[in-house]
Amino acid sequence: MHLAIAEAKKGSGFVQINPLVGAVLESNGKVLAKGYHSRFGGPHAEAIALKKAVKKYSKQEIARANLYVTLEPCTRRGKTLPCLPSIKQSGIKNIFIGTLDPNPGEQGRSIRALRRIGCSVKVGIEQEECDYLIRTFRKWITTKKPFLLGKVGMSLDGKVTHPDEKRYITNTLARDRVHKLRQEFDAIMLGVNTVIRDDPELTTRLPGKRVSHPMKIILDSRLRVPSKSKALDYNTIVVCLEGVTMKRKRSVANTGATILELPPEEKRGKQLFEQMNMQVLMKELGRRKISSVVLEGGSYVFTTFINRQAIDEFYIFTAPQLFGATSLPFTYALQYTVSLQNMKVELIPASKGAEVGTADDADNLLVRGYAKYN
Amino acid sequence: MHLAIAEAKKGSGFVQINPLVGAVLESNGKVLAKGYHSRFGGPHAEAIALKKAVKKYSKQEIARANLYVTLEPCTRRGKTLPCLPSIKQSGIKNIFIGTLDPNPGEQGRSIRALRRIGCSVKVGIEQEECDYLIRTFRKWITTKKPFLLGKVGMSLDGKVTHPDEKRYITNTLARDRVHKLRQEFDAIMLGVNTVIRDDPELTTRLPGKRVSHPMKIILDSRLRVPSKSKALDYNTIVVCLEGVTMKRKRSVANTGATILELPPEEKRGKQLFEQMNMQVLMKELGRRKISSVVLEGGSYVFTTFINRQAIDEFYIFTAPQLFGATSLPFTYALQYTVSLQNMKVELIPASKGAEVGTADDADNLLVRGYAKYN
Numbered sequence: 001m002h003l004a005i006a007e008a009k010k011g012s013g014f015v016q017i018n019p020l021v022g023a024v025l026e027s028n029g030k031v032l033a034k035g036y037h038s039r040f041g042g043p044h045a046e047a048i049a050l051k052k053a054v055k056k057y058s059k060q061e062i063a064r065a066n067l068y069v070t071l072e073p074c075t076r077r078g079k080t081l082p083c084l085p086s087i088k089q090s091g092i093k094n095i096f097i098g099t100l101d102p103n104p105g106e107q108g109r110s111i112r113a114l115r116r117i118g119c120s121v122k123v124g125i126e127q128e129e130c131d132y133l134i135r136t137f138r139k140w141i142t143t144k145k146p147f148l149l150g151k152v153g154m155s156l157d158g159k160v161t162h163p164d165e166k167r168y169i170t171n172t173l174a175r176d177r178v179h180k181l182r183q184e185f186d187a188i189m190l191g192v193n194t195v196i197r198d199d200p201e202l203t204t205r206l207p208g209k210r211v212s213h214p215m216k217i218i219l220d221s222r223l224r225v226p227s228k229s230k231a232l233d234y235n236t237i238v239v240c241l242e243g244v245t246m247k248r249k250r251s252v253a254n255t256g257a258t259i260l261e262l263p264p265e266e267k268r269g270k271q272l273f274e275q276m277n278m279q280v281l282m283k284e285l286g287r288r289k290i291s292s293v294v295l296e297g298g299s300y301v302f303t304t305f306i307n308r309q310a311i312d313e314f315y316i317f318t319a320p321q322l323f324g325a326t327s328l329p330f331t332y333a334l335q336y337t338v339s340l341q342n343m344k345v346e347l348i349p350a351s352k353g354a355e356v357g358t359a360d361d362a363d364n365l366l367v368r369g370y371a372k373y374n
Numbered sequence: 375m376h377l378a379i380a381e382a383k384k385g386s387g388f389v390q391i392n393p394l395v396g397a398v399l400e401s402n403g404k405v406l407a408k409g410y411h412s413r414f415g416g417p418h419a420e421a422i423a424l425k426k427a428v429k430k431y432s433k434q435e436i437a438r439a440n441l442y443v444t445l446e447p448c449t450r451r452g453k454t455l456p457c458l459p460s461i462k463q464s465g466i467k468n469i470f471i472g473t474l475d476p477n478p479g480e481q482g483r484s485i486r487a488l489r490r491i492g493c494s495v496k497v498g499i500e501q502e503e504c505d506y507l508i509r510t511f512r513k514w515i516t517t518k519k520p521f522l523l524g525k526v527g528m529s530l531d532g533k534v535t536h537p538d539e540k541r542y543i544t545n546t547l548a549r550d551r552v553h554k555l556r557q558e559f560d561a562i563m564l565g566v567n568t569v570i571r572d573d574p575e576l577t578t579r580l581p582g583k584r585v586s587h588p589m590k591i592i593l594d595s596r597l598r599v600p601s602k603s604k605a606l607d608y609n610t611i612v613v614c615l616e617g618v619t620m621k622r623k624r625s626v627a628n629t630g631a632t633i634l635e636l637p638p639e640e641k642r643g644k645q646l647f648e649q650m651n652m653q654v655l656m657k658e659l660g661r662r663k664i665s666s667v668v669l670e671g672g673s674y675v676f677t678t679f680i681n682r683q684a685i686d687e688f689y690i691f692t693a694p695q696l697f698g699a700t701s702l703p704f705t706y707a708l709q710y711t712v713s714l715q716n717m718k719v720e721l722i723p724a725s726k727g728a729e730v731g732t733a734d735d736a737d738n739l740l741v742r743g744y745a746k747y748n
Contacts (some may be wrong), residue, residue: 156690156714156741157704158532163711306696314696316530320717320743322680322688324708330531334698337537340530343694343737347719357748363717367530367739369694374731 001098001126004068007036007045008133013183013212014039017291019071019137021045025053025092027065032057041079045069050090063091070098070130072123073110084110088117097123098130102138128342136185139312140291145282147292149185150302150311150371151178152330155319159327160297168359174317174348177366179205181315182214185292187237187285191301192220201230215290219301221276223248223259232257241276260284278308303332309373314340317348318365340369375472375500378442381410381419382507387557387586388413391665393445393511395419399427399466401439406431415453419443424464437465444472444504446497447484458484462491471497472504476512502716510559513686514665519656521666523559524676524685524745525552526704529693533701534671542733548691548722551740553579555689556588559666561611561659565675566594575604589664593675595650597622597633606631615650634658652682677706683747688714691722692739714743 007022015037023045025032033056035048043051046069053062067090073083087095095114100123101107114121131138139147153170154160162169182188183204194200195218202216216236218225223244225232232238234256242261249259262276262284285293295305305311346366354360381396389411397419399406407430409422417425420443427436441464447457461469469488474497475481488495505512513521527544528534536543556562557578568574569592576590590610592599597614599606606612608630616635623633636650636658659667669679679685720740728734 154531156532157528158530303698306698320714320741322705322708322712324677324680324711325703325706326708329699331696332699334696334700337698338696339731339736340694345719345721345739357713362713365719365739365741367694 001068001070001096001130003031003034004045004070004098005126005129005133007034008070010036011038015042016040016186017137017140017289019134021069021071021133023049023067023069025049025062025065025067027061032062032065043080044074044083046073046083047080047086050086059091063093065092066094066096067092068096068098068125070133072097072099072101072107074101075106075110075113084113087114093119095119095121096125097121098125099123099127099134102134103141135313136292140286144286146186146285146290147313148189148282148295148305148311149181149293150295150297150305150314151181151317152297152302152314153178153317153319154330155321155323155327157322157324158330159323160299160330161323161328163323163327169319169321170317171319171348171354171360171362171364172351174319174364174366176206177317177348181294183212185214185294186290187215187217187293188296189217189219189293189301190296191298192218192225193300194296194298195220195225195229195231199230214294217285217293219276223252225252227251227255229255239276239281278304278310282310297330299328299330299332302330303334306331306338306371306373307335309336309371311338311371313370314338314368316367318367319359320362320364336373339372339374340367341372343367343369375442375444375470375504377405377408378419378444378472379500379503379507381408382444384410385412389416390414390560391511391514391663393508395443395445395507397423397441397443399423399436399439399441401435406436406439417454418448418457420447420457421454421460424460433465437467439466440468440470441466442470442472442499444507446471446473446475446481448475449480449484449487458487461488467493469493469495470499471495472499473497473501473508476508477515509687510666514660518660520560520659520664521687522563522656522669522679522685523555523667524669524671524679524688525555525691526671526676526688527552527691527693528704529695529697529701531696531698532704533697534673534704535697535702537697537701543693543695544691545693545722545728545734545736545738546725548693548738548740550580551691551722555668557586559588559668560664561589561591561667562670563591563593563667563675564670565672566592566599567674568670568672569594569599569603569605573604588668591659591667593650597626599626601625601629603629613650613655652678652684656684671704673702673704673706676704677708680705680712680745680747681709683710683745685712685745687744688712688742690741692741693733694736694738710747713746713748714741715746717741717743 004022004024008020011020021037023035033049033052035045037045075084111121136147216231218238221241223240232255236257237260238257239260264275265277348364350363351360378396378398382394385394392414395411397409407423407426409419411419449458485495510521590605592612595615597618606629610631611634612631613634638649639651722738724737725734
């Protein structure tokens with residue numbers, strides 16, 4: 001199953017809004033074939049593994065093999081043929097499944113069908129990891145809203161700006177990791193203040209040929225975004241409040257960006273930004289088949305989304321520094337406290353030979369986990 | 375050397391103001407004898423190991439062995455005989471030393487003496503760890519001031535109080551670890567506000583017979599500490615500003631506690647607490663042979679000591695929670711940013727079967743490192 005999970009990850013960034021799936025066909029400890037779902041609408045992992053196996057092994061050899069697949073096989077025709085019939089035809093008797101189909105209408109259907117024809121089907125192998133692979137798909141398929149990952153780069157004392165404003169907080173490898181996250185997700189979302197202050201490109205900067213750039217979503221209630229901002233292009237949605245002037249809208253629309261006007265929230269907060277109706281935004285993004293969003297802050301944005309219990313998971317990159325109260329905090333006052341469930345911690349090493357005193361000179365931590373609101 | 379380091383740690387909490395030292399006598403991969411410095415004024419690690427070896431092995435066997443010792447042997451008679459002559463007499467030729475004597479007058483003396491009689495002496499074996507063993511001794515012997523360890527228990531966003539004030543932030547194992555720290559250090563220091571709010575006992579709660587209780591130091595410029603506080607006894611120093619009324623002093627002195635009056639700082643800050651002269655305090659504690667202090671906060675205390683660059687090392691226990699801006703922060707505005715050097719991270723696991731939603735339900739992190747002020 002570990003091999004199947006590793007296979008699944010190869011599709012990362014290219015299968016949205018489908019789930020990541022990997023499959024391995026094994027016999028007496030030998031891997032006959034592997035497969036993964038590699039692009040939206042492309043063939044499924046199990047189908048690929050079986051097709052590869054057929055070329056090299058006899059029908060009898062395949063029938064004796066064990067099939068490991070990270071997600072319950074599909075039973076219905078979508079963009080491709082369903083996987084269930086091909087598994088049935090293969091004659092394979094032993095099937096190990098990571099986790100069930102999160103789609104309530106489909107859940108357990110293929111398990112029951114396989115057991116009916118006499119297969120031994122074990123479900124829940126390395127389930128935590130297999131569930132993690134499909135966390136964004138699960139959210140979208142069950143709620144029709146995108147999975148929201150809050151990505152923060154901060155100091156040990158929870159500050160998101162360096163006292164010397166121009167300096168990085170986290171190290172190069174941590175920032176590379178953020179680019180990997182962006183590639184894996186459908187969209188990046190951030191507040192207009194960050195766009196005005198930093199004028200970021202918000203692209204995925206990764207080595208290799210196969211790179212997917214996420215959609216960019218800018219939260220900008222009054223449509224203050226400068227029309228020359230690097231982030232504005234055909235791949236950008238600028239979200240604002242209803243009632244912005246036509247002139248501002250035209251100037252932003254001329255960059256190719258889409259303008260999404262939201263109704264105000266019924267309860268008015270102090271921040272203008274907070275007046276946009278976030279529930280409507282989430283539904284609208286889901287409707288546009290955006291199944292996963294990396295939320296990249298600042299303080300107001302995080303405070304707002306936490307207070308609406310809207311963030312599903314946090315990725316907190318931490319530099320071993322204390323900045324004190326003059327730097328901007330991760331959040332302002334919260335209506336809920338947040339616990340990180342299934343917390344995982346990774347050390348993200350400093351760069352070799354980095355200049356002493358720079359962000360690259362220090363190991364960073366990545367602390368991640370699902371958000372639970374208390 | 376790893377074995378010698380493990381030996382050294384056994385003396386933890388009982389050797390102050392001496393350093394922690396461990397020694398191992400090894401021959402052809404076999405450990406002939408081990409020893410550690412186990413109490414202040416007691417015999418030294420090398421002497422113990424050699425004495426044990428003499429009982430079981432011939433002079434020839436001992437002379438052929440390798441001696442590993444975490445710290446350079448002493449040359450001068452203190453409370454015990456010096457170690458150098460006994461090593462010379464043993465005839466041992468191969469000596470491995472973790473780190474040099476930090477005392478400038480002694481440093482390198484015994485190495486040179488051993489080399490003069492033809493010994494092979496290698497210095498710097500596992501030096502980082504051996505240096506860590508004697509970090510408090512090094513500070514005290516070179517500056518005559520105590521080593522200050524800042525111990526913090528906080529949320530991921532750097533808050534040191536739970537929104538529900540009565541609840542713990544960190545889990546039971548993290549709090550056990552704090553008791554171990556207290557045992558290893560000469561004193562605990564904290565602000566009077568914590569004493570007034572929590573009325574802590576400030577003792578070392580650890581299993582086992584051999585427990586040392588650290589001195590308690592309460593920072594209390596106006597001598598507001600209630601005379602019934604549990605922390606007040608013969609093992610307590612209450613630090614206040616000169617000019618406190620005799621009546622207050624008498625009431626505190628009656629508990630057995632020592633009152634230490636400090637002159638004010640020349641530059642007056644806003645906080646009354648900040649007006650005590652911390653340089654004088656540090657010198658006075660050093661003079662009283664307090665070589666290591668665990669500083670246990672609150673926010674004002676940490677801010678003050680960071681702004682005086684007085685904290686040598688941080689132990690930051692972190693719970694995977696976000697509390698937001700209504701909780702008290704680790705520090706207020708800082709004059710310096712702090713980097714943690716040689717950062718180490720440990721996972722401190724949740725308690726099995728802990729009630730969901732309590733502090734014990736979550737893994738914690740211990741992030742530690744030397745403080746560097748920028």
